[in-house]
Amino acid sequence: MKKLLLIAALALPSPAMANTLDVITMKLKDGCTFETYLGITKEFNASWGKAHGYNAQLMLPVHGPDSSMVIWVGNTASAQAFGKAWDVWRTAMANPNSAEAKLQARFNACSTQISRASYDTYQ
Numbered sequence: 001m002k003k004l005l006l007i008a009a010l011a012l013p014s015p016a017m018a019n020t021l022d023v024i025t026m027k028l029k030d031g032c033t034f035e036t037y038l039g040i041t042k043e044f045n046a047s048w049g050k051a052h053g054y055n056a057q058l059m060l061p062v063h064g065p066d067s068s069m070v071i072w073v074g075n076t077a078s079a080q081a082f083g084k085a086w087d088v089w090r091t092a093m094a095n096p097n098s099a100e101a102k103l104q105a106r107f108n109a110c111s112t113q114i115s116r117a118s119y120d121t122y123q
Helices: 002-011 034-052 079-092 099-110
Strands: 017-028 055-059 069-076 111-122
Touching (some): 034 055, 034 069
Antiparallel strands (some): 055 069
8 A cells, every 4th residue: 555655646747846047138339249258157167167067058039029138048957056056156255356257347337137037947
């Protein structure tokens, strides 16, 4: 009977949290190309992102109301992982010589943030 209940419980559909997405919509500043911003993003992923379980990709709209937008989609394993990474990033902003503050300065010089939202994803 216990085996039957276990099998039934495992067979029932249930949402499984996969990860947390950090979505930032921005516009590039004059003089900053998409290739430049992509290069900064790749450096971010290879250094800070890799060390903190955060990976970002960039999206360009194919269809939509504003084709000038660039969309950053950061991905972490969970909301807890995102929170830990965010705490490290935000705390490091107090030191202008930190790697995080230097990366943020490069992002800010190249883009203007329009909006930011986070999403939990389920499969």
